[in-house]
Amino acid sequence: MISFDNFIMMDTSPIYLQILLYIKRGIVAGTICYGDELPSRRVLSALLGVNPNTVQKAYKLLEDEGLIQSRAGAKSCVVLTEQKMQEIRTELLEDDAKGAVRSLKLIGITREEAHALLDKYWEMEPEMMQEGLEE
Amino acid sequence: MISFDNFIMMDTSPIYLQILLYIKRGIVAGTICYGDELPSRRVLSALLGVNPNTVQKAYKLLEDEGLIQSRAGAKSCVVLTEQKMQEIRTELLEDDAKGAVRSLKLIGITREEAHALLDKYWEMEPEMMQEGLEE
DNA sequence: CTAACTGTATTATATGAGTAATACAGTTTA
DNA sequence: TAAACTGTATTACTCATATAATACAGTTAG
Numbered sequence: 001m002i003s004f005d006n007f008i009m010m011d012t013s014p015i016y017l018q019i020l021l022y023i024k025r026g027i028v029a030g031t032i033c034y035g036d037e038l039p040s041r042r043v044l045s046a047l048l049g050v051n052p053n054t055v056q057k058a059y060k061l062l063e064d065e066g067l068i069q070s071r072a073g074a075k076s077c078v079v080l081t082e083q084k085m086q087e088i089r090t091e092l093l094e095d096d097a098k099g100a101v102r103s104l105k106l107i108g109i110t111r112e113e114a115h116a117l118l119d120k121y122w123e124m125e126p127e128m129m130q131e132g133l134e135e
Numbered sequence: 136m137i138s139f140d141n142f143i144m145m146d147t148s149p150i151y152l153q154i155l156l157y158i159k160r161g162i163v164a165g166t167i168c169y170g171d172e173l174p175s176r177r178v179l180s181a182l183l184g185v186n187p188n189t190v191q192k193a194y195k196l197l198e199d200e201g202l203i204q205s206r207a208g209a210k211s212c213v214v215l216t217e218q219k220m221q222e223i224r225t226e227l228l229e230d231d232a233k234g235a236v237r238s239l240k241l242i243g244i245t246r247e248e249a250h251a252l253l254d255k256y257w258e259m260e261p262e263m264m265q266e267g268l269e270e
Numbered sequence: 271c272t273a274a275c276t277g278t279a280t281t282a283t284a285t286g287a288g289t290a291a292t293a294c295a296g297t298t299t300a
Numbered sequence: 301t302a303a304a305c306t307g308t309a310t311t312a313c314t315c316a317t318a319t320a321a322t323a324c325a326g327t328t329a330g
Contacts, residue, residue: 030243072277108165208306
């Protein structure tokens, strides 16, 4: 059963997209694997304190992307080829890295400063990383 | 007069926040300075193809933060202390760097891989950076 | 078998973002 | 001075997000 213990609201983006991203990241990180069962819509919505429809929206998108399988009455579970996993990995890395580089270049810092910033925040304790959400 | 020639829709976040961010980045990058005049609400909304109210919302926030000054009838202009500029610089760098580091760590890549990604996208042509927007 | 769970679907409501159309008062400028 | 711009404010509308309350059919487990 996939755990949502580490799920936290990252920003003000739609919740169903944050759930989607949480699962995609788990897949890429290897903490979510082929065959893993997902919490039911009702259980996860209660756990996250959101509406079941919001969870359903996320699960529906995951199914449309072919990452999970659902059949009426039974729990949904992860169905995932190695190729699909690599695709998601590339997608997530591109989004994150491109976005950060674009932002930092717009601010006008140098590549060396960017590397220094990366190191600075990489070693930082998770508690210190909590704040500084996007606006 | 502040130029919005380089303004592009970065993501699906609210337009008024993107305008806010564009100006903050310009201030930090040094392309927007004390005393610079802003395009009027009507002119900028026509230029960006959005509603005047959307621009007004961004300008209102900038005024609330003490970054611009408006008076009825006249153009708005940038009022900015060196200290304020440094505050914004820190704020923007923290947001971008923390956000990127948090995401990359969740995906499970190493610090070395992160540095390699940074270099890879840093040298990339701006055209190639266009896509890969956040979801 | 049946009770308690699943997924799925529907309808209604609330809120925030963005648009649209105005209106009015203050300023610049020709 | 008067026209053409400014900022500011209001009301109404659409759309996406999220919630709420159900309903129904399929699966699973006691």
